[in-house]
Amino acid sequence: MDRILQNISRIVALTPQEQELFLSKIETRDYKAKTLILNAGEICQYSYFVNSGILRSFNINDNIVEHVLAFACHGWWISDMYSLLSQKPGNLFIEVLEDAEVVLLSKENQEQLYLEIPKLERFFRILTENSLVAHQERLMDNLSLSAEDRFEKFCSKYPTLIQKVPQKHIASYIGVTPEFFSKMKARLLKK
Amino acid sequence: MDRILQNISRIVALTPQEQELFLSKIETRDYKAKTLILNAGEICQYSYFVNSGILRSFNINDNIVEHVLAFACHGWWISDMYSLLSQKPGNLFIEVLEDAEVVLLSKENQEQLYLEIPKLERFFRILTENSLVAHQERLMDNLSLSAEDRFEKFCSKYPTLIQKVPQKHIASYIGVTPEFFSKMKARLLKK
């Protein structure tokens, strides 16, 4: 239960009372694999923190092709930031890949917490900053690296995910088709 | 001078004293076109706010190819977030494309301001959130759209930039070579 408090304490120090208050604002749920906890077209109401299991966020374009935006396993936050912030219908799905225990923090509670515990505004600012830096790097990687290099980078960055998630999702994350990914993997194994 | 106060007031309301304090922490500089205000390998010390003119941030990969991460004109913030946050040498250059007046806010001053005016922590949190959402969208666009679609999206999103910046930089931003961009543009004009 307090994995989330641990996560916060890496960045800001909450007093016991503040921890109490924080815990009173969240909700924990269990989801089975294959559950869609958010659908495209819906308005996203929560920031999700993963206690255990694996989730992914993805969209589907006109051609009925999925594109994975993010994976999240224990200790990671995930959401549809666009929809959550704008309170407009988003175009992301969030799906459970592996049975998961997830902490839900509603937008209203999150904003109340910013006022009641300014340290949490700092926490989420820093979280968002780190996420932005990671997205900038991934963007530049997509512009300048080959699929092979992007795959190698993925492997060294998320070694645990490789064994756990279907490789078609990894292919989608790095931006290639499953067929090409398969071919590329075979080529790499020969070396 | 107060274009930056206007920019802040879109999101949070500062009192006259707070505005005074904020202004005492910033510095304004003029730069000629072609100036590199940040070099790859340096540690980024500032958040930059553009009063006038145009800047761009970009990196250079092994193949000596430039990739544009961002443009910034009046009313936009720009920086090397990775280097600024980690205080490690970055791999971004920031270059002046058109004579510019730029406001500099040092990392130390920015962090002091977070403590002295918590509203500014909120301001930068929201700024960063919006930037993250924009980067996520651009990432998904790069994964799922053709070069032509990305160009059309760029045009409708940044109509002013198209006339003002050399098209090779726009090509780089959307992720194609200048040669292909030229061919694509000719094709689009025929329609």
Added chain:
DNA sequence: ACAACTTCTTAACCTAGATTAAGTGCTTGC
């Protein structure tokens, strides 16, 4: 225990966009 589905692979063929190279106007500095 079997049908239905999903994941992954292989292979032939295709194409968006890269590369190379050459040429045309421009600015810009001296």
Added chain:
DNA sequence: GCAAGCACTTAATCTAGGTTAAGAAGTTGT
């Protein structure tokens, strides 16, 4: 005013990665 660079174009050729299609294993539900 002219040489040296830029910025852009055009065109031929090339290739990383996509598409289509089919089959092999593995997984899931009943």
